[in-house]
Amino acid sequence: MIELAPLWLTLKLALSTTLILFIIAVPLANWLTGDKGVFKVVVQTIVSMPLVLPPTVIGFYLLLAFSPANWFGHWLEQWFNIRLVFSFSGLLIASVIYSFPFMVHPIQSGLSSLSPSLKEASYSLGKTKWQTLSKVLLPNIKPSLLTGIVLTFAHTVGEFGVVLMIGGNVPNKTRTASIAIYDEVDALHYHSANIYAGILLALSFAILLLLYSFNRKMQQARFY
């Protein structure tokens, strides 16, 4: 039989990443929507970088940054007694960075698809920016929010390169399901690898099915 720990760890990582990213991405996407200044273009580019960079590149630089041999890692260890490299916290930070565009892009494209007059109408009715975002804008882009949540979750579940670079393969700490598959194949345990892989496959299918069913329902519900 297989160990369940890598699956639980994967789930924990994916849920935490999704939650953290949702909280960061909503205000960021709202800020990025609309007039584009030079600074916004730079931020937009940084947010999108994980889409084109190999995960090993991100993993490599984060590994360097988190390493106690370098100033950031050293500073964290000196002041806060935190070591991010080969730990779950380090993995979580790397995951958040790596999945950034998967949460920000759908929300941003949802917000830009709304007519600017919705925001202005809400302002003219005396509502603050936060009230406008939470009561007018976000409720009208539910499918985009769900797409962001689901893509981030699924993307984190499937992470491999970044996890290996930052987390290594520490059981119960950084050994996620995708690493476990690699490990089992490496040890020629094809049966175990098959079970892990099968579970990830079924999970991914179920998540995407849920997403598309919900979006279809939302489309139909618009007029009733």
Add this chain to the structure above:
Amino acid sequence: MIEFSLQKNLHTAEGEMQLHVTAKIERGQFVSLYGASGAGKTSILRMLAGFMKPDNGYIKVDHTEWYNGLLKNYLEPQQRRIGFVFQDYALFPNMNVRENLLFALGKNEPTNIVDELLDVTGLTNLAARKIQALSGGQQQRVALARAIAKKPAILLLDEPLSAIDSVMRAQLQDTLREIHKRYALTTILVSHNTDEIIKLSDVVIQLEQGRFTRQTTPADFFRNGNDTGTLTGNIVSIDDNGNAVVLIDNRLLHINIGGKFNVNDKVKIKANEIM
């Protein structure tokens, strides 16, 4: 009293245009802004509402300064007490008709104004409907009711009737006029429909190439003819010189008709021609 002077460099389809307009509007007036597309009408409304920042100038509403370019005073739209009806209505699709109106009210504000507005605009039966299930004319009514639920100092209407068929348009014009009177609003309407302007407004301001070229009464505006529309009305009285008062949709137009007509005759008027 609303006073404003607005300067703004606008980027239009025909290139850069310097908008520079000054006007005074009395409380309770219904003012129409008339001008060709791209003359800067919508930009003026947007600057009054606070959606667009002028380069310079001032906006004063009842002795309160909403904007002053010299002193760098700028009130955000939230603090301006405006009602704005957008060309695309800008209704919130996640709320039903009643909820759209309720959204305009603050916390703990009495909600009876919402029921009253639903009644005045003929929407009581549609209160629970989703916005997407309404016709263009019905959506327009919701937008209008929502814009005045907060009792604004100025009601700004950006070509609100342009996408509506002529029968519905006439009904909505009546509603608009009634609401303007009933709630003693000061209203600024952007329109290029002369018929609508004559029917609704007390004052017409003509805008050409970013400048106000005329501020006049609807009758004067109509007589001096930049218009293409035809009006139909009944002659109420004629004096010895042929000066007649013609009743057009509850509004009186003073016009010289010569000696051809009698009181109670139905006449069609097109610019300076009377038929």
